[in-house]
Amino acid sequence: MLALNLEIEDFFFRDIKKDELNKVLELYNDVDESIFATGIDRQLSIEEMGEKYLEVLINSYEFFIGIFSKGNEELIGVIKGHIDYDNSEEAWISSFLIKKDFRNTGIGNKSINAFISFMNKTYDVKKVLAGVISKNKRGMEFWINAGFQHIRVIKEYISLNNGYEDFIILKKDIKTFNK
Structure with missing residues (x-):
């Protein structure tokens, strides 16, 4: 798993730990809101979430990052994906979820910008790609x-x-930051 630990403003990013999978599962299983962000139209079991976690854990190109509030360390979001195996300058985001209570507060935008900057500075990623299901108008707009x-x-x-x-694929070319 790629390591990502970062603090910005009132929240921080860090790799998901095994004992946090129940909280991650709650985000994924909010199917009405998350179906278009995950591509999963049913409730996942803790065993399935464990399999997703294990896949990430054993692969050095994958990331599974929690977004946490600084005060009480509440899980408020997740970014999951990988650096492309054939082109290490590209990162793919397969899931990006923000807890309902924190949507439309700017945290999603701040999170993605901080994530992109970190990936550029730390792993020399030059492009980030994300996929959106065509019916996900809010996702496309985001x-x-x-x-x-x-x-x-x-x-x-x-x-x-x-x-x-x-499935619509979107890309952002990253302007190189000073390292």
Whole structure:
């Protein structure tokens, strides 16, 4: 697993620990809100979450990061993904979730910007890619507002709610920061 530990303003990032998987599971299982952010249209079990965690734990290209409030160390979000195996200058975000109570507060935007800056400075990542299910209008708006650009559509890529949805890939080229 890639290591990511970072503090900004009133919250901090760090790798998810095994004993926090129940809290992560709560975020993933908020299906009504998270279905388009995770591509999962059903409740996950703790065993399935454990398998996702193990996949990340044993792979040096993967990250599974918790976003925590500084005061009480409450889990308020998750960023999951990997650095591309064939191109180490690209990072892919497969899941980005913010707890309901913290949405529309700017934490999502601050989190993504801090994450991108960290990946650039620490791992020399030059591009970040994210995927959005076509029906996820709020997700598309979020990524576009964060400076991502639409680059590709994969037709009928994912099965959700007894139908197939298109998958839109967005990319942000990172301006190189002083190291």
